Amino acid sequence: xxxxxxxxxxxxxxxxxxxxxxxxxxxxxxxxxxxxxxxxxxxxxxxxxxxxxxxxxxxxxxxxxxxxxxxxxxxxxxxxxxxxxxxxxxxxxxxxxxxxxxxxxxxxxxxxxxxxxxxxxxxxxxxxxxxxxxxxxxxxxxxxxxxxxxxxxxxxxxxxxxxxxxxxxxxxxxxxxxxxxxxxxxxxxxxxxxxxxxxxxxxxxxxxxxxxxxxxxxxxxxxxxxxxxxxxxxxxxxxxxxxxxxxxxxxxxxxxxxxxxxxxxxxxxxxxxxxxxxxxxxxxxxxxxxxxxxxxxxxxxxxxxxxxxxxxxxxxxxxxxxxxxxxxxxxxxxxxxxxxxxxxxxxxxxxxxxxxxxxxxxxxxxxxxxxxxxxxxxxxxxxxxxxxxxxxxxxxxxxxxxxxxxxxxxxxxxxxxxxxxxxxxxxxxxxxxxxxxxxxxxxxxxxxxxxxxxxxxxxxxxx
Ligand SMILES: *Cc1c(COP(=O)(O)O)cnc(C)c1O
Numbered sequence: 001x002x003x004x005x006x007x008x009x010x011x012x013x014x015x016x017x018x019x020x021x022x023x024x025x026x027x028x029x030x031x032x033x034x035x036x037x038x039x040x041x042x043x044x045x046x047x048x049x050x051x052x053x054x055x056x057x058x059x060x061x062x063x064x065x066x067x068x069x070x071x072x073x074x075x076x077x078x079x080x081x082x083x084x085x086x087x088x089x090x091x092x093x094x095x096x097x098x099x100x101x102x103x104x105x106x107x108x109x110x111x112x113x114x115x116x117x118x119x120x121x122x123x124x125x126x127x128x129x130x131x132x133x134x135x136x137x138x139x140x141x142x143x144x145x146x147x148x149x150x151x152x153x154x155x156x157x158x159x160x161x162x163x164x165x166x167x168x169x170x171x172x173x174x175x176x177x178x179x180x181x182x183x184x185x186x187x188x189x190x191x192x193x194x195x196x197x198x199x200x201x202x203x204x205x206x207x208x209x210x211x212x213x214x215x216x217x218x219x220x221x222x223x224x225x226x227x228x229x230x231x232x233x234x235x236x237x238x239x240x241x242x243x244x245x246x247x248x249x250x251x252x253x254x255x256x257x258x259x260x261x262x263x264x265x266x267x268x269x270x271x272x273x274x275x276x277x278x279x280x281x282x283x284x285x286x287x288x289x290x291x292x293x294x295x296x297x298x299x300x301x302x303x304x305x306x307x308x309x310x311x312x313x314x315x316x317x318x319x320x321x322x323x324x325x326x327x328x329x330x331x332x333x334x335x336x337x338x339x340x341x342x343x344x345x346x347x348x349x350x351x352x353x354x355x356x357x358x359x360x361x362x363x364x365x366x367x368x369x370x371x372x373x374x375x376x377x378x379x380x381x382x383x384x385x386x387x388x389x390x391x392x393x394x395x396x397x398x399x400x401x402x403x404x405x406x407x408x409x410x411x412x413x414x415x416x417x418x419x420x421x422x423x424x425x426x427x428x429x430x431x432x433x434x435x436x437x438x439x440x441x442x443x444x445x446x447x448x449x450x451x452x453x454x455x456x457x458x459x460x461x462x463x
Pocket of ligand 1: 115276
């Protein structure tokens, strides 16, 4: 099924939608620090390096495609969030963005907590040494086994997502002789994406209990009656890749409104609110993300102001950034294969990976940047589409970008800002082997998730 049909025949460059791609950059060799990890630069030979190692050496040692994560940058971003929110708030890294045991250790060492949303993520978190009380368990359809494991492990909080789950978690906790700390996830009727948010009609989604019609208040009422639960607060997550703080403002206003209703009805002030994640990063030079300290200041002020006017004690705030911590810290390194110029249209540049290592372009029309990294070039810019090797015409990694016209098979190109939702969403489509994740820092490189092998594939296929 295609979402839009085009008449047969070539679509000429001059009928491509206006503004779909920007003009060629003035310097194709430049690396915009907004989209590249902190320690990325070019050596005097013009080869791109990260953590003190150049990409040609990395490709030789680890092969391509591969994800390279700048450990110092990851730690710095984690620390920046931690410091920005201070001791009176909690930062939960959203593990679904990218999770491995090394990452769990970095988070632990930098003082962050961790969100998980499946048994597999919980197992990784615990195995990586995250203390259970610093783990939050999410999800709209947690299984009985997952809830049982989470309660037994002693996770710090379970975020309850439905009326049925309130009863389910209470029952499991009681039968284990526990009282589980929980938050209730509400949908506040705000959905935010990038530069805009919509403040109505977005209760039509699978997550959370709607505030509308008193449903969230009813959920709190029921949860408060159950011995197996200790209700510590309300949770709201409004979207992803958000730059505009006004969506959080509306969400905080509505969540605080609920806290006030709870106080008025039950005489208790819930001690915590969680405002979720979703903060945007720069995928291209056109994006302007905010710094953690600006976000912390804005969110804390919004909540204090709302609480003051509702005459509530300001609750402890938690946030759940995933993409904003890990996204900018990694790039994917590919080797250029077939180059196919289509006259009057663009040049298709095929790489040795594709939608199996980055599904976001196909899935959400995500935008990415790309650069030639194994050398510099003075050639003219050429309009390219970077595509993968999969049997799917939608297998696009970078929809519209410019690369030097002398690009040749064997060159290395890299796509920055692939730390979040790339390896974690990777698939084995076409029985392609999922790439490794290599941590680089201080002149050393270490595999933290190894490359999949054909043996791995065949081990699952029991014949
Ligand atoms: C996905 C998700 C996050 C993280 O979102 P980012 O866009 O990566 O910051 C945080 N909280 C919840 C509940 C989520 O589902």
